[in-house]
Amino acid sequence: MAAVEPLNRQFRLASRPVGLPRASDWTLEQAPPPRPAAGEVLVRVQYISLDPAMRGWMNEGRSYIQPVAIGDVMRALGAGEVIASESPDLAVGEYVTGLFGVQEYAVAHPAAVGRADISVAPLPVYLSALGMPGMTAYFGLLDIGKPTAGETVVVSGAAGAVGSLVGQIAKLKGARAVGIAGGPEKCSYIVQELGFDAAIDYKAQDVPAGLAEHCPEGVDVYFDNVGGPILDAALARLARRARVVICGAISQYNALDAVQGPANYLSLLVNHASMTGFVVSDYGDRLAEGLAEMAGWLAAGRISSREDIVEGIEAFPEALLRLFSGENNGKLELHVGD
Amino acid sequence: MAAVEPLNRQFRLASRPVGLPRASDWTLEQAPPPRPAAGEVLVRVQYISLDPAMRGWMNEGRSYIQPVAIGDVMRALGAGEVIASESPDLAVGEYVTGLFGVQEYAVAHPAAVGRADISVAPLPVYLSALGMPGMTAYFGLLDIGKPTAGETVVVSGAAGAVGSLVGQIAKLKGARAVGIAGGPEKCSYIVQELGFDAAIDYKAQDVPAGLAEHCPEGVDVYFDNVGGPILDAALARLARRARVVICGAISQYNALDAVQGPANYLSLLVNHASMTGFVVSDYGDRLAEGLAEMAGWLAAGRISSREDIVEGIEAFPEALLRLFSGENNGKLELHVGD
Numbered sequence: 032m033a034a035v036e037p038l039n040r041q042f043r044l045a046s047r048p049v050g051l052p053r054a055s056d057w058t059l060e061q062a063p064p065p066r067p068a069a070g071e072v073l074v075r076v077q078y079i080s081l082d083p084a085m086r087g088w089m090n091e092g093r094s095y096i097q098p099v100a101i102g103d104v105m106r107a108l109g110a111g112e113v114i115a116s117e118s119p120d121l122a123v124g125e126y127v128t129g130l131f132g133v134q135e136y137a138v139a140h141p142a143a144v145g146r147a148d149i150s151v152a153p154l155p156v157y158l159s160a161l162g163m164p165g166m167t168a169y170f171g172l173l174d175i176g177k178p179t180a181g182e183t184v185v186v187s188g189a190a191g192a193v194g195s196l197v198g199q200i201a202k203l204k205g206a207r208a209v210g211i212a213g214g215p216e217k218c219s220y221i222v223q224e225l226g227f228d229a230a231i232d233y234k235a236q237d238v239p240a241g242l243a244e245h246c247p248e249g250v251d252v253y254f255d256n257v258g259g260p261i262l263d264a265a266l267a268r269l270a271r272r273a274r275v276v277i278c279g280a281i282s283q284y285n286a287l288d289a290v291q292g293p294a295n296y297l298s299l300l301v302n303h304a305s306m307t308g309f310v311v312s313d314y315g316d317r318l319a320e321g322l323a324e325m326a327g328w329l330a331a332g333r334i335s336s337r338e339d340i341v342e343g344i345e346a347f348p349e350a351l352l353r354l355f356s357g358e359n360n361g362k363l364e365l366h367v368g369d
Numbered sequence: 370m371a372a373v374e375p376l377n378r379q380f381r382l383a384s385r386p387v388g389l390p391r392a393s394d395w396t397l398e399q400a401p402p403p404r405p406a407a408g409e410v411l412v413r414v415q416y417i418s419l420d421p422a423m424r425g426w427m428n429e430g431r432s433y434i435q436p437v438a439i440g441d442v443m444r445a446l447g448a449g450e451v452i453a454s455e456s457p458d459l460a461v462g463e464y465v466t467g468l469f470g471v472q473e474y475a476v477a478h479p480a481a482v483g484r485a486d487i488s489v490a491p492l493p494v495y496l497s498a499l500g501m502p503g504m505t506a507y508f509g510l511l512d513i514g515k516p517t518a519g520e521t522v523v524v525s526g527a528a529g530a531v532g533s534l535v536g537q538i539a540k541l542k543g544a545r546a547v548g549i550a551g552g553p554e555k556c557s558y559i560v561q562e563l564g565f566d567a568a569i570d571y572k573a574q575d576v577p578a579g580l581a582e583h584c585p586e587g588v589d590v591y592f593d594n595v596g597g598p599i600l601d602a603a604l605a606r607l608a609r610r611a612r613v614v615i616c617g618a619i620s621q622y623n624a625l626d627a628v629q630g631p632a633n634y635l636s637l638l639v640n641h642a643s644m645t646g647f648v649v650s651d652y653g654d655r656l657a658e659g660l661a662e663m664a665g666w667l668a669a670g671r672i673s674s675r676e677d678i679v680e681g682i683e684a685f686p687e688a689l690l691r692l693f694s695g696e697n698n699g700k701l702e703l704h705v706g707d
Contacts, residue, residue: 095639263630277638292601292630300615300646301433308638 039064041104041134042347048089051285051355054348056089057105064136066115071138073115076131079344079365080108080158081351082192083256084310086284095310104132105347108163110147110154111137111368128157133347135367145318151326152336159192159362160325160336163311167278168196169321170314173204175276175307176252180205183246185265188256189230190217192362193278197254198227199334206252209245211238211261213357220360225335238264252276258283259291266295269302277308285355337361377402379442379472380685386427389623389693392686394427395443402474404453409476411453414469417682417703418446418496420530421594421692422648424622433648442470443685446501448485448492449475449706466495471685473705483656489664490674497530497700498663498674501649505616506534507659508652511542513614513645514590518543521584523603526594527568528555530700531616535592536565537672544590547583549576549599551695558698563673576602590614596621597629604633607640615646623693675699 038061048056067073088099088106099106109131113121120141121127129144131137147157159165171193178184184201188194189210198208198221210221211231218230231241238261242250249270255262258280266275283290299306314321328334339359341350344367353359376399386394405411426437426444437444447469451459458479459465467482469475485495497503509531516522522539526532527548536546536559548559549569556568569579576599580588587608593600596618604613621628637644652659666672677697679688682705691697 258635277634279638280635283635290632290635292632292634294628294630296615296630296634296644297596297618297621297628297646299644300617300648303645303647303651305643305645306634306637307641307643308635309641310638313641 036063037135038062039134039136040344041132042344044089044099044101044103044105046101047091048086048285050287051352052086052089052348057348059345065138067117067138070118071140072113072118072121072127072144074109074111074127074129074131074137074139074144075114075368076109076111076135076137077366077368078110078155078158078340079131079133079347079367080110080163081341081347081354081363081365082108082163083279083281083284083354085351086355095312104134106130107133108158109137110157110162126154126157128162133344133365135344152329155338155340155362155364155366156329156336158364159338160196160329160334161322164192164362165196165325165336166314166318166321167311168193168200169325170311170317171276171278171309172197172200172252172254174314175309176254176274178204178206178252181207182251183207183209183248183270184252184254185209185211185242185246185250186254186256187211187233187261187265188279188281189221189227190360191256194254194256195221195225195337195361196334199225200328201252202226202228203328203333209242211241211257217360233261239267242268249273254278255280257281258293262293263295266293266298269298269304271302271304273302273304275299275304275306277306281355338364340364340366342366374401375473376400377472377474378682379470380682382427382437382439382441382443384439385429386424386623388625389690390424390427390686395686397683403476405455405476408456409478410451410456410459410465410482412447412449412465412467412469412475412477412482413452413706414447414449414473414475415704415706416448416493416496416678417469417471417685417705418448418501419679419685419689419692419701419703420446420501421617421619421622423689424693433650442472444468445471446496447475448495448500464492464495466500471682471703473682490667493676493678493700493702493704494667494674496702497676498534498667498672499660502530502700503534503663503674504652504656504659505649506531506538507663508649508655509614509616509647510535510538510590510592512652513647514592514612516542516544516590519545520589521545521547521586521608522590522592523547523549523580523584523588524592524594525549525571525599525603526617526619527559527565528698529594532592532594533559533563533675533699534672537563539590540564540566541666541671547580549579549595555698571599577605580606587611592616593618595619596631600631601633604631604636607636607642609640609642611640611642613637613642613644615644619693676702678702678704680704
């Protein structure tokens with residue numbers, strides 16, 4: 032009797048969301064797993080990365096990357112194990128990361144995946160500190176923000192996947208780290224466990240007053256993940272020659288009206304300050320450098336990576352919303368197989 | 370019989386304007402000319418510079434410089450001749466520029482004035498290409514915008530004191546220059562007389578469409594003098610690694626509501642672009658370099674400086690408004706004496 036072939040469950044984009052994605056924007060389908068062509072491998076996806084950028088990929092119109100087409104498997108980073116290989120470059124049993132999509136099995140070309148050494152760190156960390164969020168924090172802060180010892184770095188989304196690393200790297204570089212996060216638990220976490228100098232709870236405190244209290248000399252580097260009124264509050268508090276790093280704008284991704292532009296942008300003029308945006312793929316040719324340094328910090332216990340793992344691929348539509356409600360604690364991932 | 374001593378007419382700030390300054394925001398007073406103390410000189414002001422920045426100086430609250438106090442002579446740059454000297458550093462008959470205010474006579478300390486050599490250029494040029502607007506264009510474009518040969522530079526307020534120089538310097542550096550200005554005369558002027566590659570008439574044309582037409586490869590440097598919808602249009606058209614120079618925001622200076630922030634700022638993220646502000650005083654220690662280079666270009670006929678000179682100090686309140694209606698053609702100055 033032949034073994035029953037497993038089915039590949041996958042979420043496909045059914046319609047472009049207006050505002051927050053709804054269950055009806057997705058279809059959950061099952062199909063036989065794809066077969067690797069010559070030169071490709073088949074990956075059993077174990078963890079799927081849930082990231083704010085996914086919201087942008089669902090919109091029509093080209094941004095830095097093509098939108099996901101209606102009917103296509105939703106684009107997502109993932110990590111898993113090679114279970115079949117038609118390539119001499121990757122063997123069965125190796126762990127890899129890549130744009131595998133929201134599904135349980137994916138074919139990939141070895142040139143398009145990263146290797147994950149699970150003797151260095153558990154697989155979920157390769158979607159976190161040793162993955163896209165880690166490299167986003169590393170290059171955004173160090174290449175654009177360029178904090179120096181004694182400067183004050185403020186980061187929003189400070190308990191999130193990127194923000195928690197930004198503050199820790201800032202501390203490693205001798206800067207002060209002030210985090211803006213929602214709720215007492217997250218604020219306590221970044222100060223008590225991650226070593227931030229101060230936290231501002233934007234849900235309970237006045238952010239401008241918090242910045243005035245914790246940044247008496249002004250903000251030298253502001254790393255923005257949220258946009259909206261918090262970006263404006265930081266702009267109003269810039270120090271001379273401050274650097275604002277535009278990494279994301281999660282407060283605006285589901286906006287039904289136009290994006291809220293930063294009304295305080297003329298603070299750049301007054302302070303000879305700059306505001307620079309980036310996406311991590313801009314640093315594709317320097318990933319090895321960033322990953323090596325981050326792995327060293329993790330191994331030395333100088334950086335802490337936290338993942339918030341939700342069980343089951345069927346949880347995808349609801350889990351994704353936790354990014355926008357701020358319910359996740361650390362890097363949000365789906366665990367979809369072993 | 371003693372000579373009748375002239376009176377010093379001066380405009381003082383009577384109230385802080387709401388929106389556009391009104392006649393009632395000023396008082397025109399007359400007083401005996403001040404007397405220079407030891408170490409000072411008395412200047413007969415001949416030209417008074419009218420600049421958009423003056424609107425900001427009338428507001429309460431410290432920006433990069435203290436506001437003008439109610440009752441004080443309105444702050445303004447000016448150019449004139451030393452007519453009495455209590456300083457060995459400046460002789461009667463020398464021409465100088467400085468923050469002389471909206472008045473006919475001013476005392477000044479030699480360390481706080483610039484020298485104007487009227488054998489090099491007429492005195493009004495020292496408030497234009499060889500003054501604040503010239504240095505604003507020079508350092509803003511070259512130190513922040515950093516255009517390279519073949520790149521496309523877009524400037525708003527392109528027929529104005531700063532913008533007209535920005536486009537000309539861009540051309541000198543081998544870049545393409547596209548100007549945004551209001552009305553067919555200004556557009557013709559910057560293309561036919563100043564050598565811009567193209568002009569977009571924001572009063573008659575759709576600016577996004579004009580940018581798409583004239584910047585097919587995107588905007589590498591955008592030098593912004595206006596803010597508002599034109600800034601947003603430029604942001605939407607940025608090339609990879611574009612540099613946006615925030616020099617001013619004249620569309621917002623008289624706003625009764627909050628400043629309109631640039632809704633398209635996330636174009637910075639997508640394009641790895643930067644937006645950097647400055648004021649010319651940031652380059653105080655490099656003025657000699659900028660002035661020497663600009664003087665060389667003027668002498669060689671490679672840069673054209675145009676002044677729009679309004680007669681009489683009594684014209685001040687109305688003349689100032691021409692900056693905001695866009696009626697001036699070139700650097701707006703008041704001629705108040707010889």
